[in-house]
Amino acid sequence: MLLTRRGVLGLGLGAVAAAVLASCTPAPQWVTPTGAAVSGTEKNRGGTGRVTTVDLTAAPTTLDLAGTSAATWAFGGIPAPVIRLTAGDTLKATVRNQLDADTSVHWHGLALRNDMDGVPPVTQAPIAPGGQFAYEFVTPHPGTYWFHPHVGPQLDHGLYGALIIDDPDEKVTWDDECVPRQVVGRVSSISKLGVVGSAVPA
Numbered sequence: 001m002l003l004t005r006r007g008v009l010g011l012g013l014g015a016v017a018a019a020v021l022a023s024c025t026p027a028p029q030w031v032t033p034t035g036a037a038v039s040g041t042e043k044n045r046g047g048t049g050r051v052t053t054v055d056l057t058a059a060p061t062t063l064d065l066a067g068t069s070a071a072t073w074a075f076g077g078i079p080a081p082v083i084r085l086t087a088g089d090t091l092k093a094t095v096r097n098q099l100d101a102d103t104s105v106h107w108h109g110l111a112l113r114n115d116m117d118g119v120p121p122v123t124q125a126p127i128a129p130g131g132q133f134a135y136e137f138v139t140p141h142p143g144t145y146w147f148h149p150h151v152g153p154q155l156d157h158g159l160y161g162a163l164i165i166d167d168p169d170e171k172v173t174w175d176d177e178c179v180p181r182q183v184v185g186r187v188s189s190i191s192k193l194g195v196v197g198s199a200v201p202a
């Protein structure tokens, strides 16, 4: 290829302009799970030091719908056994995937570190069939929350459960504690909570 003198000059100016632009553009400052921003926030969050460990296995199951059997998916039962701890405690949850599809667990409503939020492919890679993922985070605020996969309509198949974070300064007393039971997107009944950590069908 033949280049004219003007063409060579133009190429040179282009290269200089690119170099100047590159030097003016700041390198992106990513917030990474192992970075100072996250570790500082987690340090400020503190915590009680107490740890609750749970195992959740997403697997096919058969559901009895008033005499009709339906093949569906669940974390052991529908809803899953209640996870309950006190604000400031650490939750360690190992999620195993025995489905024939990718999955995850999203801790609905919690303000927590992004890499534990369970939203593939944004905050983590999906948990592949046969795989597992270890979630670990300090529970931030008291309240009644949900956990469920953040993958397609898996929640509606029955993969969900209640996460109750007790207020260490709770002043209120009550007669019963209940959570709604949902199948295929509808509340089908109310489950009364029995002893801590389990659900008793109503």
Ligand SMILES: [Cu+2]
Pocket (backbone or CB within 6 Å): 106, 108, 109, 146, 148
């Ligand atoms: Cu949700």
